[in-house]
Amino acid sequence: MTKKPVEAKGICKRYKSFLESSTTVLQNISLDIEEGEIFGLLGPNGSGKTTLISIFSTLIYPEQGSLFILGMDARRDNGEIRKVINISTAKPNFPWSLTVQENLRHYGMLYGLYGSALSRTVGDQIDAFELGDFRDTKFENLSTGLKQRLSLAKAMLNHPRLLFLDEPTTGLDPDISIKTRMLIKRIHQEQNISVVLSTHYMPEAEMLCDRIAFLRKGQIVALDTPRNLKKHLGLGEKVVVSYEGPADIRALESMPGVLGVKAEKGRLEIMIDRNEDSLDRIIKLFCNARILDITIKEPDLEDVFLELAR
Amino acid sequence: MNWQGELNKYLASAYKNWITSKRNIFTLFELFFWPMISLLSIGLLTRFLKVEGSMVSFLLVGAIALTILQVAQIDVAYVLLFDMWSKSIKNTFIAPIHSYHLVFGATLFGILRGSVVFFILAIVSRYLFGFDFQEGGLLPVLIFLAGVFATAAVIGIIVCISILTFGQKADVAAWSLSGMILLVSGIYYPVEVLPPLLQTLARAIPLTYFLEYYRSVFIPGPHHLAIGAFLAVFYLVLGLILFDRAIERARRTGILLRLSE
Numbered sequence A: 001m002t003k004k005p006v007e008a009k010g011i012c013k014r015y016k017s018f019l020e021s022s023t024t025v026l027q028n029i030s031l032d033i034e035e036g037e038i039f040g041l042l043g044p045n046g047s048g049k050t051t052l053i054s055i056f057s058t059l060i061y062p063e064q065g066s067l068f069i070l071g072m073d074a075r076r077d078n079g080e081i082r083k084v085i086n087i088s089t090a091k092p093n094f095p096w097s098l099t100v101q102e103n104l105r106h107y108g109m110l111y112g113l114y115g116s117a118l119s120r121t122v123g124d125q126i127d128a129f130e131l132g133d134f135r136d137t138k139f140e141n142l143s144t145g146l147k148q149r150l151s152l153a154k155a156m157l158n159h160p161r162l163l164f165l166d167e168p169t170t171g172l173d174p175d176i177s178i179k180t181r182m183l184i185k186r187i188h189q190e191q192n193i194s195v196v197l198s199t200h201y202m203p204e205a206e207m208l209c210d211r212i213a214f215l216r217k218g219q220i221v222a223l224d225t226p227r228n229l230k231k232h233l234g235l236g237e238k239v240v241v242s243y244e245g246p247a248d249i250r251a252l253e254s255m256p257g258v259l260g261v262k263a264e265k266g267r268l269e270i271m272i273d274r275n276e277d278s279l280d281r282i283i284k285l286f287c288n289a290r291i292l293d294i295t296i297k298e299p300d301l302e303d304v305f306l307e308l309a310r
Numbered sequence B: 001m002n003w004q005g006e007l008n009k010y011l012a013s014a015y016k017n018w019i020t021s022k023r024n025i026f027t028l029f030e031l032f033f034w035p036m037i038s039l040l041s042i043g044l045l046t047r048f049l050k051v052e053g054s055m056v057s058f059l060l061v062g063a064i065a066l067t068i069l070q071v072a073q074i075d076v077a078y079v080l081l082f083d084m085w086s087k088s089i090k091n092t093f094i095a096p097i098h099s100y101h102l103v104f105g106a107t108l109f110g111i112l113r114g115s116v117v118f119f120i121l122a123i124v125s126r127y128l129f130g131f132d133f134q135e136g137g138l139l140p141v142l143i144f145l146a147g148v149f150a151t152a153a154v155i156g157i158i159v160c161i162s163i164l165t166f167g168q169k170a171d172v173a174a175w176s177l178s179g180m181i182l183l184v185s186g187i188y189y190p191v192e193v194l195p196p197l198l199q200t201l202a203r204a205i206p207l208t209y210f211l212e213y214y215r216s217v218f219i220p221g222p223h224h225l226a227i228g229a230f231l232a233v234f235y236l237v238l239g240l241i242l243f244d245r246a247i248e249r250a251r252r253t254g255i256l257l258r259l260s261e
């Protein structure tokens, strides 16, 4: 028996609502997730990320397809699966009037923790996610970042082997987002668990994920490592330089970290991989020219999707 | 998993309801204000109409039954309502639990609150209206309360099922159930005064039998306690099965996600 965290074949999901026509949200999704990896689901809003994560976590059931989670049949053994997985949902919500500690106790109880083990686990999570100062703060009075941290703490209560994180940084301030990403990396390393994470933000997927599936309108349009995706799909950052004078475009094209160059008269569009220190080398190429303007654009997923759709 | 862990899964919803209730000023209204109003208004009505002794107990038993039914029933429904209002339903249903875990804890808390209300109302009605709820000993009281709480649990389960089936607005429709009970199960008059069709309906409601039983302590008359007990158990088991199926259905339709948005 295989123990892959996720083995999905031909997953389809339609939402039927009363009196309205049904909408197809996922079409023929097949993918395997390997043990210990952080797997990213990347896609714009409405592409089906939440639906797919919800299906993988047995919150909802697919119409079609076969799905095995940690080697167990997602439909038949969902009770067993739920014991060893957990989720932190997008825009996490918990009972409002319960404090951080009470919320963790409540969910700990739902997972069958009791007595000193319950108190210890709750205490451990409060420490691990630096929630000590907010132990007795009601959920409704927490900031968005703290709510997210509580949600991560709750997701670790049963020491899951497979963790689902739906848009863990959406809506957070940039500095809190960075902190949250570090936290996710740390949990992954320390607990040695598999993680499935969704995001609509390429740099996040790049920083955290071993592999990324690209979702568009409920279909996987690409699945690869972040590096390969950037190369093949032009997902790097785009540096646009307007200049007067000479510039060695050949040298630019062969430079490490440069994924592609589009040249017009007096204007260059350079696709780069920021990780490889490329910005500095690019700028130095223009030492004999007069730079009129430089802009750096983050990859626009919508653009890529349009590209892929052709 | 051992029995203590399993027990805690049952108690989780009691814990949540207890904390939510103790922080919510409106639960004090549910516990003291409305129960007192319904008891006093019925009690004073009996004075105005110069109702004689045994009929006073008939009416007060009805008022008390309806009141604690409503208190306990809302506690069972709260188990999903709190989750729906706070949009935390996903976190509940990602956990390895069944409908009976949720219902048990919530009902336990409902029984606790219902018992408190009963105690208050019993004492008040004794001093103000001379109604001795212990006239036939403690056993009839306990049987009567068990019947009220079982009926409350069934109504609460129906509310939960409607939420999972029809979504946010369903709770409103489900509240009308306790109105129906008021009309047909003989709260303020014997079911014999109802038109035949409603009488048949009354005979399908466990509370009807428990009311007849408890009243027979004050006004001797026939009762069919066994049928009431059978119906209560039957509905509870059926309700839990249907609740589990409603959860499965909600996972298919995806309403579980929409309830958390």
Ligand SMILES: Nc1ncnc2c1ncn2[C@@H]1O[C@H](COP(=O)(O)OP(=O)(O)O)[C@@H](O)[C@H]1O
Binding pocket: A015, A016, A017, A023, A025, A043, A044, A045, A046, A047, A048, A049, A050, A051, A052, B253, B254, B255, B257, B258
């Ligand atoms: N419960 C639901 N009922 C009907 N349609 C839904 C429901 N949930 C999501 N959808 C639709 O399914 C599509 C995918 O949604 P979702 O999985 O939330 O995408 P994402 O998480 O990538 O933003 C969207 O078009 C959304 O409107």
Ligand SMILES: [Mg+2]
Binding pocket: A049, A050, A051, A090, A166, A167
């Ligand atoms: Mg989403």
